[in-house]
Amino acid sequence: MRYAFMTALYLALAILTGGASVAAAEPDESVESLEQQRIAAAQEAYEQNKAMVAAGISTKSEEDLYVWSRRWMEAELATTDANSPQRIATIEKHLKRMQVLEERGKSLHRTGYDGPTICLPALGYYVMEAELLLREEKERQE
Amino acid sequence: MALAEALPAVFPLHIGYTQRRWSGPLSRSAGYVSDRYEGKAMKRFLFFLLLVLCIGRVDLSAAGEVAEEDEERAAEKVALAREAYEQREPAFQAGTETAEFIYRLSRRWMEAELATLSEDSTERIQAIQQHLDRMTKMENRVQKIEAFRKESKMNSFTEEISFSALRYYVVEGKLLLKKAQSLRD
Numbered sequence: 001m002r003y004a005f006m007t008a009l010y011l012a013l014a015i016l017t018g019g020a021s022v023a024a025a026e027p028d029e030s031v032e033s034l035e036q037q038r039i040a041a042a043q044e045a046y047e048q049n050k051a052m053v054a055a056g057i058s059t060k061s062e063e064d065l066y067v068w069s070r071r072w073m074e075a076e077l078a079t080t081d082a083n084s085p086q087r088i089a090t091i092e093k094h095l096k097r098m099q100v101l102e103e104r105g106k107s108l109h110r111t112g113y114d115g116p117t118i119c120l121p122a123l124g125y126y127v128m129e130a131e132l133l134l135r136e137e138k139e140r141q142e
Numbered sequence: 143m144a145l146a147e148a149l150p151a152v153f154p155l156h157i158g159y160t161q162r163r164w165s166g167p168l169s170r171s172a173g174y175v176s177d178r179y180e181g182k183a184m185k186r187f188l189f190f191l192l193l194v195l196c197i198g199r200v201d202l203s204a205a206g207e208v209a210e211e212d213e214e215r216a217a218e219k220v221a222l223a224r225e226a227y228e229q230r231e232p233a234f235q236a237g238t239e240t241a242e243f244i245y246r247l248s249r250r251w252m253e254a255e256l257a258t259l260s261e262d263s264t265e266r267i268q269a270i271q272q273h274l275d276r277m278t279k280m281e282n283r284v285q286k287i288e289a290f291r292k293e294s295k296m297n298s299f300t301e302e303i304s305f306s307a308l309r310y311y312v313v314e315g316k317l318l319l320k321k322a323q324s325l326r327d
Contacts, residue, residue: 038314041309
């Protein structure tokens with residue numbers, strides 16, 4: 001009797017702990033969690049690309065940085081309410097990144113560097129686009 | 143609108159005759175002239191009606207042709223996007239094409255497919271699922287290669303591949319799928 005009780009107890013414990021570990025192993029696939037994962041992935045990809053561009057890895061260019069900065073911004077915007085001031089702050093951060101990128105390109109250009117990855121008009125475009133996005137968002141929220 | 147504007151211009155005689163007919167008795171010659179006008183006006187009316195019907199028919203068939211042509215072009219776009227993906231994907235496996243480029247080709251293929259489907263079509267979910275599968279396959283493949291190279295202590299040829307980028311492609315696919323499914327439910 002005692003043996004049967006202990007077996008049942010162990011079995012129940014095993015099922016419970018097993019179930020718990022299976023539940024813990026399952027990734028959170030809710031929209032909110034996926035949105036956060038997307039922001040994190042875009043941010044990391046941006047940082048990695050930035051490091052690669054700084055290291056002079058030839059296959060990476062400012063265009064890659066722009067693409068990932070935009071994706072990061074868009075992923076963040078997707079999680080904010082339409083009239084949240086957070087939206088303006090998010091676009092401002094993207095603008096700041098693009099301004100830094102343009103400044104870096106200009107200073108490299110001034111020092112005589114004319115590598116294939118530096119395209120000043122493109123850098124100007126990234127900044128102008130971000131400025132326009134910011135202005136549009138501010139006007140929309142007014 | 144065009145018909146309303148054109149009618150008074152085409153049938154002034156008919157209207158004039160009707161007014162004269164009701165204004166009082168007419169001489170025989172006048173009546174003869176009016177009957178002739180009426181006949182002419184009727185002929186004009188019939189001709190005009192025929193013309194309108196023909197133009198309408200031509201317009202309708204032309205619109206049908208345009209829609210058919212659009213459909214053909216959209217299908218062609220899907221075929222081209224698919225071909226581009228299938229052509230370049232092996233290059234990625236061989237290490238001569240970037241993950242970013244393959245992602246863009248896969249998205250184009252999905253978007254071209256979505257453009258041919260109606261908003262409530264179940265095939266939309268299928269198209270997004272297929273894009274997600276392609277991205278998941280790409281991520282798994284890179285991870286397997288990387289794991290193998292680490293095990294064998296070989297230099298990583300994937301040092302320029304951003305694993306975060308691969309993660310992003312997959313997560314974005316999952317989000318697109320979730321949103322499409324919630325729209326359907």
